Amino acid sequence: MNIRQLIEKTRSYRRFDSKFEITTETLVSLVDLARLSASGANRQPLKYILVNSPELRKEVYPCLSWAGYLTTWEGPDPSERPTAYIIVLGDKEISDTFGVDHGIAAQSIMLGATEAGLGGCIIASVKKEKLRSLLEIPLQYDVLMVLALGKPVEKVVLENIQKNDVKYWRDEKQVHHVPKRPLEEIILRS
Amino acid sequence: MNIRQLIEKTRSYRRFDSKFEITTETLVSLVDLARLSASGANRQPLKYILVNSPELRKEVYPCLSWAGYLTTWEGPDPSERPTAYIIVLGDKEISDTFGVDHGIAAQSIMLGATEAGLGGCIIASVKKEKLRSLLEIPLQYDVLMVLALGKPVEKVVLENIQKNDVKYWRDEKQVHHVPKRPLEEIILRS
Numbered sequence: 001m002n003i004r005q006l007i008e009k010t011r012s013y014r015r016f017d018s019k020f021e022i023t024t025e026t027l028v029s030l031v032d033l034a035r036l037s038a039s040g041a042n043r044q045p046l047k048y049i050l051v052n053s054p055e056l057r058k059e060v061y062p063c064l065s066w067a068g069y070l071t072t073w074e075g076p077d078p079s080e081r082p083t084a085y086i087i088v089l090g091d092k093e094i095s096d097t098f099g100v101d102h103g104i105a106a107q108s109i110m111l112g113a114t115e116a117g118l119g120g121c122i123i124a125s126v127k128k129e130k131l132r133s134l135l136e137i138p139l140q141y142d143v144l145m146v147l148a149l150g151k152p153v154e155k156v157v158l159e160n161i162q163k164n165d166v167k168y169w170r171d172e173k174q175v176h177h178v179p180k181r182p183l184e185e186i187i188l189r190s
Numbered sequence: 191m192n193i194r195q196l197i198e199k200t201r202s203y204r205r206f207d208s209k210f211e212i213t214t215e216t217l218v219s220l221v222d223l224a225r226l227s228a229s230g231a232n233r234q235p236l237k238y239i240l241v242n243s244p245e246l247r248k249e250v251y252p253c254l255s256w257a258g259y260l261t262t263w264e265g266p267d268p269s270e271r272p273t274a275y276i277i278v279l280g281d282k283e284i285s286d287t288f289g290v291d292h293g294i295a296a297q298s299i300m301l302g303a304t305e306a307g308l309g310g311c312i313i314a315s316v317k318k319e320k321l322r323s324l325l326e327i328p329l330q331y332d333v334l335m336v337l338a339l340g341k342p343v344e345k346v347v348l349e350n351i352q353k354n355d356v357k358y359w360r361d362e363k364q365v366h367h368v369p370k371r372p373l374e375e376i377i378l379r380s
Contacts, residue, residue, distance in 0.1 A: 003196065003305045004219075007226050007298055024380050029194075031377055035370060036197050036348065037297065038312055041258060042356045044371045050380035068231060089378070099314055100335065103293015107227065108197055111301070115193045122228055124289055135379070145290065158226065166232045180225060181234045187221055188279070189325070190214050190240035 001115065008158075010110050011178065013119035014067055015080040016150025022052050022084040026116060027149075031086065033112040034105035045094035046105055046144075049087040049135055059134050060085050064146060065125035069167040082120065082148035087131065089141035102144045109147055119152035161185075191305065198348070200300050201368065203309035204257055205270040206340025212242050212274040216306060217339075221276065223302040224295035235284035236295055236334075239277040239325055249324050250275050254336055255315035259357040272310065272338035277321065279331035292334045299337055309342035351375075 001009070027050040034046065051060050061082075066075035076082075086109060090098040106122045113120055128143040137143065154176055161179040168178045191199070217240040224236065241250050251272075256265035266272075276299060280288040296312045303310055318333040327333065344366055351369040358368045 003298075003301050004223060004226075006193065007223050010227070012228055028373060028377065028380065032373060033194060033197050035373060035376060036194075037200070038202055038300070040314060042358050042368060044356060044376070046376065048377050050377060100290070100293030100296055100312065103290030103295075104297040104312075105293075106290055107294040107297040108193075110228070112193050122230075122290065122294075124230060141378075166234060168232055178232060183218060183222060183225060186225060186234070186236065187218065187238050187240060188331075190218065 006111055006114055010114040011119065011156035011158075012121045013150070013152035013154060013156065014121050014176075015076050015152065015154040016082050016119075017153050018079050018081050018083060018150070020083055020151035022118065022149060024050060024052060026118075027052060027084055027086060030109045030112045030116075033108040037104050037108045039101050039104070040099040043095050045091045045098055046101055047089040047091050047141060049089065049137070050084070051087065052084040057081070057083065057085060060087075060131065060146070063127045063131040063134065064123050064148065067168075068125070070170060073170075080153060082150040084149040086147040086149065087135065088144045088147065089137065090144050091141055093140055098142070098144060106145065106147060113149055117151065118149055120147055120149035123148055196301055196304055200304040201309065201346035201348075202311045203340070203342035203344060203346065204311050204366075205266050205342065205344040206272050206309075207343050208269050208271050208273060208340070210273055210341035212308065212339060214240060214242060216308075217242060217274055217276060220299045220302045220306075223298040227294050227298045229291050229294070230289040233285050235281045235288055236291055237279040237281050237331060239279065239327070240274070241277065242274040247271070247273065247275060250321065250336070253317045253321040253324065254313050254338065257358075258315070260360060263360075270343060272340040274339040276337040276339065277325065278334045278337065279327065280334050281331055283330055288332070288334060296335065296337060303339055307341065308339055310337055310339035313338055
């Protein structure tokens with residue numbers, strides 16, 4: 001896959017095969033992609049917690065909010081939940097601010113996940129203090145986001161935006177539709 | 191190249207072949223990679239200005255700060271300056287905050303640049319009001335960062351961090367060395 005194909009395939013997935021286990025080795029290899037990516041002033045303030053045990057992921061799950069626009073959907077059924085999480089932390093002893101580091105890291109990890117036949121969702125809507133308590137995360141670290149990972153079982157399609165409506169939606173076949181703004185709208189000047 | 195090779199090759203480059211022109215078509219294809227990447231709540235608030243004309247890039251250049259740790263280096267010589275810039279804006283009419291969108295977008299663009307034989311640097315240290323005035327950017331848009339692009343003419347090597355010193359440095363052959371924290375340091379728990 002070239003980078004365009006990889007990016008096209010790297011959609012936000014929210015339904016997974018809950019029987020498909022992701023090894024710690026795979027998670028470490030994904031974090032390694034983030035480690036090798038750019039960091040503001042090379043400070044590298046990001047730290048990671050890897051979760052893939054059935055017991056712990058069951059407890060991480062209720063700390064996350066899912067798909068705000070799908071108001072009648074409360075999140076994946078137990079049979080379709082993520083089978084791993086990468087929790088991304090900002091080490092405040094290294095830096096007060098994390099700039100775009102966690103966005104860069106998230107994209108590197110999600111692209112690596114796609115290449116590995118996985119998929120997932122970058123979740124910023126996290127019950128951070130609940131997660132901190134669950135994982136005993138010291139106050140030295142800000143909880144920045146959670147990357148939910150698994151083997152996707154849903155189809156996601158991109159389409160052109162209509163009437164400036166950015167809300168993604170699901171059709172009767174449970175295909176997930178994501179409207180994207182066209183290039184003409186986002187390039188102001190060239 | 192697989193994603194790991196692509197990420198390893200996607201270093202921050204600050205010296206370029208100033209004779210190598212980057213077409214507008216190439217810049218548009220890079221923005222398209224950002225367009226197809228994830229966006230928080232799918233709001234897609236990022237907008238872009240593309241600069242590749244010799245006249246305009248000459249004026250954009252002094253709006254940027256280069257390589258804070260190389261205190262005796264004021265930035266690339268005229269013969270080694272970037273030949274294109276992608277200015278990333280946040281449209282405040284769409285969203286008050288831009289979350290990790292611009293980090294994700296930057297990484298997609300920089301990976302695409304590497305695949306296209308280019309390279310560059312994500313620059314957050316920007317004289318934003320000077321750039322706003324130069325490019326007549328309406329107040330509706332926050333200037334988030336500038337991606338400087340070109341055909342790299344420098345060698346950048348990664349190495350293990352020593353004594354927690356994150357400062358990159360150049361050796362006598364002008365090879366740029368970037369210390370990276372090891373996996374054991376950044377994975378707190380697995």
